[in-house]
Every structure is written in C-alpha cells, then in structure tokens.
Amino acid sequence: MNDRSGRITVHELSKQFGSVVAVDGVSFSVEPGAVTGFLGPNGSGKTTTLRMILGLVTPTAGGAQVNGGPYAELPEPARVVGAVLEAQGFHPARTARNHLLACAAAIGVPDAAVDHVLTSVGLGQDADRAVRGYSLGMRQRLALAVALLGDPQILILDEPGNGLDPEGIAWMRAFLRGFAGQGRTVLVSSHVLAEVEQTADHLVVISRGRCVFQGPLAQLRGSRRARVLVWCSSPVQLAEALARTGILEIDTLPDGRLGVAGADPVHIGNVALGAGVAIYGMVEEKIDLEQLFFQLTATPWGAG
Template sequence: MIEVQELTKRFGTVRAVDGVSFTARPGEVTGFLGPNGAGKTTTLRMLLGLVTPTSGRALINGRRYAELERPVMEVGAALEATGFNPGRTARDHLKVACMAAGLPLRRADEALEATGLAEAADRRVIGFSLGMRQRLALAEATLGEPRVLILDEPANGLDPAGIHWLREFLRHLAGQGCTVLVSSHVLAEVEQVADHVVIVARGRVLRDAPLAELVRRGELTVRTRQPEELRRALEDAGAAVRAEDGLLRVSGVDAERVGRAALEVGAVLTELVEERSGLEDVFLELTRAEMGETQ
C-alpha cells in the first residue's frame, strides 16, 4: 500500500507539491494524473526517497522508503527509461542489477520474458528504441517481484501493440494483489486500466475517486418509429424520458433496459447512443477550472 499524507515540497519560493494526500491500495491500478508542472514526478520522487519532503509523509507499506530492509523486494519503480549503459546488453544490464540487489541471476531472463524482451536479450541497449527502453525499465523494476510498483509515464514511446501489452501487464499485476501507481498523460489508456484516479494541478489534489465514480453514464439518445409506445414503456420502467427533435432523451435506465422495453412493445430502434463523460472530459474540466482560479 502507498500512503501519501499532507505531502509538501518547496523549492525556494516555489511550492511544487502542496499538501497532497492519497492512498493507492493493493489489487488496484491507481492513475496519478495532472498537467505538466502539476507536481506528479516530484511526488513520486519523494515516495522513493529521492527528494526530501518539506513536510508530510510518503509511506510504502507503512514505512518510508529509506526504512525498507530490502526495498527491491517491496517496491519497483521506473521513473525514466534512461540511465542504461548503452554498450551493455539488456540481459547483462539486468544481471548487474540482480547482483547489486542480491537476487538470483535467473530473474534477469524471467523479467525479460515477462516484458517481451527475451528475443532482444543479447542486443546492446544503444540500439533500443524508446519503447524497448521502457520495457527494460519495467523489467528492472520487477526483478525483485515487488508488491508495489511505481511508474512515471510507462506508455511513453510504446506503439499501439506495446500499449495494449502494458495494459494487460498492469492489470495482471493488480490481479495478483500488487499496488500499482501510474503517472501518465495518456488519459484514454488510463481510463482502460485504472481502478482509481488521483488528479492534481499546481501541486494540489483536485479529485481522488474511483474511476467509475468519475466516468459516469449520461443520457441515452433513442430514435424509433414508435416513439410514444416506447416512451410509455420506459416511463413504466422508471426512466425519465423527454422528446426532442424526433428523438427520445432517456435517463435512469441503461441501454439493455431500453432494448428490452422496445422488444416488449414491438418498437423498432433505428438509433441508440449512450452519452458519457470520459476521463479526459473530467480531467480538462477540473484542471481548466484550477488554472483559471490561480491565474
């Protein structure tokens, strides 16, 4: 579990992180979102003991990172896909990391296999694309099979197939009971993988909620050749219905219930569209409001 409690960091007169609090729980992928300069990376670096907080606490499994006895076994992190020796192969890089952490060398090949780099194990990192470096960073982060994973922009440089793989990879880890905290600008991807979302701007938390609570279904737009019959059936089912420009605007029931109501009265549906507020809509609304208030 990750617990951030009233975390604050000042750099001179700049307050990069301002009283941030949130919890990332086991078995969930938590999306940590915000515009550039929101304080996301600084918060992650404080979690990992790379930056000292001005005040507040950042805890992993109830302890500061510096207090963990074998941190590589408890938390894996990939903050940037750099720092590799360009002349070293992927396998040798991970073997060196294993030796430094006191891990069996077999973990290097296991991590390469898990991240889809087995065929590139003996290639030098200098020839790796950004997406391959991202995978190598993930392989290194998971060498100790930690139960907490902290990632900063892991989809950067990945192609569509790589992004799909990353989604499945993170969902698998969460399914195994891991705590996964992911900072990302790829909102559409976060929407597909996250259970919980924390949105920050200007160093402050704007929203901390389950994804399902943020991304809500809106009205259903229905077109049919029998609008009156369908309207009555839907109202009998507890829906709110209003007619507008030859369409029915329906709320209070889902698309399946509309379909069943249409079947019951023999109405032919020629259009059925579900409107919804996506994560991007929520993100832009919150961050624009914050930026407007602070200007």
C-alpha cells in the same frame, strides 16, 4: 518497518523549491489489488510527488509511507517496490542481459531472475543485443524489467507507455492489470488518458500541486450525469418546454445545441413535438475520462 500491506499512503505532502510550491498538502492512498492512475497536467507536481514517495526528494512538509513506513527505512526496498521514473541510464554498449545481471547483483537476487524478467517484458529474443540498438519502447521494457527483478509487491511507474507502439501499449495494459490481479499494487502516472481509462480502477488527480480527486474511476464518471445533445429550430423554446416538465439541467453549448441532463431522447422528442419545435438531431453524449479530467483541472482547485 514493513507491514507487508502493499499500501502507499501520502499525508499532507508538500514541496517548495525556492518561491515555487510544487506540491501543496497532497494526501491520498494507493491500495493493493488495483491499478491506480496518477493524473495531472504538466507542472502539477506528479513527478515530484513520486520522487518524494521514493525518498529521492525531501518533503518540505508532510510525508509518505510504503508498507507502513518511509521508503528509505525498508530493509530490502527492491523486493518491495519496483519503480520506473525514466527509461534512461543504460550503458549503450552493454547488452540488456548484462545490464540486468549487474542490477541483480546489486540488489542480491539470483541470476536466474534475469531470464525470467526478460521473458516477462518480451525482451527474451533481444537480451543479447547492445542497448544502443534499442528503440524507446524497448528501453521502456528494459526499465520495467529492472523494476521487476526483486519480484516487488508494488510498482510505481511514470509514463510507462512512452515510445510503445499500439501492440506494446496493449501489452502494458494487460501486464499491469495482471500484476494488480495478483493482489499487488500499481501506481502509474500517464498523460494518455484514453489508456488510463482502460487500465485504471482508481484515480488520483492533482492540479497546481493539490489533490482534486481520488477514488474509483466509476465514482468520477458518476459525478457527472449523462446528457443528450440536441440540435433544434428553437433552443430557447425547447428549454422552456422541458423546464415545464421538470427537466432543469439544460445548458446551451457554444455551437447552439442544448445539453439536456436527466431526460432520454424519447422524452425530449415528445416535448419538442408538443411545443412545435423541429428536432434536427440528437445524440447521447459520451462521458469519457478526458472530459472529466479537463473539468477537474480547469478550475483553480477542483473539487473532491
């Protein structure tokens, strides 16, 4: 079956290796026209999940569908899904062009596609070099070129930024957003949270084999209210004074500062002045993906 939707759906997907539960009832969907970041700590089950989506690992329970059916039942899978789970497996003496020509023959695409993908990934000038002389970043680009040979509707990438320099990372970001901008689907796993924050529209976060969040990145940011961090002469006195004005979301941080949600610095300053509390400094806390990620994955099963 191939409904050409570009959608990936995962339903109650589980995998157990002996006594170890690697993935435990994970459900999520990946929609076309967006970059979906797939996040989780080491050992959370990300790579196992990707392998089950691609039919490389048999689930213990549940299932995954690509374009409405199992990946293994797609009539021309390379024309639907391009996947990179690791940038290895290249013969060191073979050139990038020859490697791609062999791959093109295997999936039944014309040789002309080879030069097109080499140019797309920025390897046009290095196409006739032996792969043994490639850096890790160049190997990542070559692996991506293989995934693009069939002009796929969907890209599934595991840590595509490994080995890339800052210029390469910026290039990868623009490439993935451009690919999704064509109405195609991108599912990308990465440990580089700052880069995911700049690239992804949606997130799927798993921890200890379970899904703890899925949805737009903006929704995750909105789940935590911004705080003002306050360094003052009497945190207890200021907290009591703020509470009298209806500001109740106040935390005492390990360094002695107050974290105040629901109030701006001007209000806090005015309350402190009226309470006779000296303010030594205030800063509005930046809510970044790293903080939110650690909050989601620090508790046993997260939330959402």
